[in-house]
Amino acid sequence: MHTPVMVREVLEFLAVRPGGVYLDGTLGTGGHARALLECMGADGLLLGMDRDAEALAQAERILEPWRSQCRLEQGNYVDMAAPVARWGVKRVDGVLLDLGMSALQVENPERGFSFIHEGPLDMRMDRAQGMTAADFLESVSEDELAERLKQFGDEPDARKIARAMVMERQRQRFTSTRQLADWVARIKGGRRGKIHPATRTFQTLRIIVNREIECLEQGLKQGLAILGPGGRLVVLSYHSLEDRVVKHFVREHIGRWESLPAGGQRWVGQFPVVRWVAPKPLTPSNGEIVSNPRARSAKLRGAERME
Ligand SMILES: C[S@@+](CC[C@H](N)C(=O)[O-])C[C@H]1O[C@@H](n2cnc3c(N)ncnc32)[C@H](O)[C@@H]1O
Incomplete structure (x- = not known):
């Protein structure tokens, strides 16, 4: 099972209220969704998506006791506005994106996300679509x-690595996780430092195969579009690139008045206008990192739609 990260802080940032409508765009195995449902009371509604069919099936099982209060669908959060409209919802009170992978994905060798286990070099979160890491x-x-x-x-x-890769692939096709991890380790000259030499290559491939940065940029726009006034957009990210995308997106929508040389001011920024829920990102407590090491790189940011 995946242990949800910073649950208390996520609920606080979303300002979850009884009877509210919340969208979890990255259901995973339903840990955050379940915490949301527990706070929402019997009148609340949870809309949930995950692009991974296996995650969705697992979330459906976990959320079974709240079945009548859930609308769940397999899909990319980039398209969240469509199911929301189909479910007859006009505006939501909060959108949660918990980025990265779930333990269900990392720990299943068949998915090819981890170099610790031998498996096919796949890495697609939605196994029905797109190219695999091997294809790339x-x-x-x-x-x-x-x-x-x-x-x-x-x-x-x-x-x-890139130069050696294009030469090496004339000799062999990269099809398995261990084959790639061992090869990268050889090219980089063995183990140096704390992380495995293939860690950065695997992270790169996962981001590319799942178009993670493009999805995040689009998903933030969609999230803001479906929020009602006072609604909150909350994102948990796990590496600096994701966090930067979130920070820049919110900054653009906070906007500012700029003085003009000829006098007067003009608005610079995009609508709808938002404000930060907290000026700095939150990070997990030491206690949480000890009990759940996967949380160690988490950063939580939240923004509130003003009108
Ligand atoms: C860190 S896990 C979420 C864990 C979840 N919050 C929980 O408590 O179990 C991230 C999930 O987001 C999903 N995901 C990643 N990118 C997505 C996207 N663009 N659209 C929908 N789901 C996505 C992954 O398949 C994975 O299940």
Whole structure:
């Protein structure tokens, strides 16, 4: 089971109230959704999505006691406005996005997310769509791979790995997690530092295969669009790139008055206008990190729609 991260803080940032309507765009195994339902009372409504069919099935089981108060669907949160309209909901009181992977995905070798387990090099959250990590590695150019490893993985040996990859794939196709992890470790010259040498490569591939950054940019827009006045958009991110996207998105919508050289002022920024729920991101307590090490890189940000 996946242990939900910063549950108390998520509920506080969402300002969950009895009878409210909340959308969880990343249901996972339903941990946050369940906590939301417990706070909402019998009149609340939970709308839930996950692009992963297995996660959705698991969430449905967990949320069974609240079945009449849930509307759940498999899908990408990028498209959240469509099911919300279909469910007859005009505006929601809160949107939650808990990014990254669930334990259900990481710990299943068949999904190919982890180099600890031997499995196919897949990494798709929605196994019915898109290219696998193996497909990507088969066709990517050296320049693109080097750029992506830097951008999404902060990989210091990006060029070295990319150059070796395009040569190596003339000899062998990369199809399994251990095969890739062992190969990256050899190219990087073995284990140095605290993390496994393939960590950054695996993170890069997961972000690309699932188009995680594009989804987040689109999902934030959609989230804001379905919020009613006073509604809250709350995001839990797990690496700096995601957190930066959230920070910039909210800043653009906070906007500001800019003085004009000829006098007067003009508004710079986008509508609808939002405000930060808290000026700085929240991080998990030491106690939570000890009991759930997966929480260690979490950052929680929240914004409130003003009108
Ligand atoms: C960290 S887990 C969420 C865990 C969940 N909050 C819980 O308490 O169990 C992230 C989930 O988001 C899903 N996900 C990631 N990107 C998504 C997207 N663009 N649309 C819908 N679901 C997505 C993943 O499949 C995964 O199940």
